[in-house]
Amino acid sequence: MFNRWGKSAVENVWNISGELCSGNAIDDTTQTEAYNPFIKCVCTNGTCHITALRVYALDIVGDIPEELWTLTHLTNLYACLISPSSIFQTRNLGQNYLTGTLPPAIGNLTDMQYLSLGINSLSGELPKELGNLTELLILGLGTNNFSGSLPSELGNLLKLEQLYLDSSGFSGQIPPTFANLKNLVTVWASDMNLTGQIPDFIGNWSKLTTLRFQGNSFEGPIPSSFSNLTSLTELRISEISNGSSSLAFVRNMKSLTVLVLRNNNISDSIPSNIGEFQNLTQLDLSFNNITGQIPETLFNLSSLQYLFLGDNKLNGTIPTQIGSTLRNM
Structure with a gap:
């Protein structure tokens, strides 16, 4: 595969003259920037299996080799071509992407725990066989050119802890099987074309700490079941049309550091207990129909750095001491 991509291992890191599954491939070496490309093997009774493959920010262009889908002992595949931190330092991104579609054969990699294919130019519909990877803990597909809806079979990934789909191209409603x-x-x-209402069952994802649903085509209201998500530290929802939403669901989310509810047709007042959200660094409730006065306790949020309340129907006065209380803004 490396030959097809025109890449070779670093000579002082890998045994490139003989058996790849030797040296750093089978010792306690971990994946770091110095080991790229990266191979990890497990060898028992004279048989070696590749369990981890890392191909990161190496300017690779073209389809994913079919041989990859025969590595059925893979638990970790990291094939992002551009790191999130380097997006803004790279100009000609079009020459750095893996292309083509993901084949049904990806369902053969049933030991996979970490699958990261984000920031490429993969296309086509996501194969339903991805639902066979029931050991997955992390799935990253963001910033690609996929099409179609999310397969209902992804609801089989009961161990999944992290799901990254931003700007991936998917559309349609969130499948009911995601309740699992x-x-x-x-x-x-965020930044796809997900439609319909945000499902009530997301309120049962009680382990959530970060939820981003910005820039889709959802319809309101925001489910009241979100009040169960008291472990959230970051909540971003924007551009919800139709259906008036309330802010009652945020009252107990006191661990939040970021709350962005921009342009969601919210018709309510700012919760009176907003002053208890002492970890808030960013609050954006702009472009809604929020009424009433700004609670005075909001101006006691000493950690707040960004506050956006514009384009609402607020009234009353702003305390003159705002500059001394919101010291980090």
């Missing part, structure tokens, strides 16, 4: 994904901790699903 109760171990999710992080969900990024």
